[in-house]
Amino acid sequence: MAPTLHPETFCPLGAKMGMATGQFNKVDFPGCSSPPKAVTANRGRSGLQNTLAFYSMSQLDKVQQLEYLSLLLNVNNPQEAKGAYAALLPAATTLSVQVLGEIPKGLEQAIMAGQSKNWKSRGWRAELKRKEFSPASNGHQLTYRLYPGK
Template sequence: MNAGISCSVMAALILLVSESFAGPVLSSKAHPKVFCEMAADLGYPSRGYKERTGGCASDMVDVTPAPGRSGLKNNLAFYSMGAFDEPSRLQRVSLILNVNNVNQKSMALAELVRVASSLSVKLVGIIPVGFAGVLGNAGSKTWSVGEWTVEVKSSVWPTGQGQDTTVYFRPAVE
């Protein structure tokens, strides 16, 4: 990630690339393990599918150089999870950004825009209108795209020392 590129410039570049090279959409009905390595090429390889939990996760990857007041750096992780009552049925593919250093929030959000936009193209075939803007501003919004629901949820921590933004790709309710 180049810290000198703004979220809006990065979003425009991602949109241009995604419109030119949008690949096949993955089915939301696929087994959760099908999605485990879809963020590996973006720097977020999973630690492998776990039958016991019905999912997989990457390590939490530091996305900024300096820690916040808690001693932790801003970090991002990727997940694919099966439903609690039926682990072979996909519940969600998600990204969680923890902003522990608010002084480097924009750099962390730019990485989230990069990774989430790429995953959106891989999963749903497009980047929903306004997606990068909502991500880059740590907002919240939901889109319906084919057989997928895409949701961004951001919240400031009760301590006021940070915030998190989660991106969910869920099978649409039938």
């Protein structure tokens, strides 16, 4: 898919990954998102489960221009991190194939290791980023994001 397409064009991809989005919002939240979906059974110290959500986002002042596509994995129960990573993997693979036409080399290994990594592919920049919660024992985020190439 072309990185120049309107962000709303990408909203139906959420349903292909089992995370249907609401309608594209041009005012308050410039994009579309799915509700967070629980991907493992048990809650962490924070009382929250591990969740996964999909986003197609633009900026308030540039609603017609895609800022990024994102799969956001909240690992709220680090003891079930591997199961959460396993839930992110097929969604990231589907998103990659639908948008990039290919799976970035090393994506599976990076996701399953919970490690940050970057790629460039067909006019896009892909990023897997890990961000620790504070305190770290409460978990982390692992976000797979596609940006229009720059």
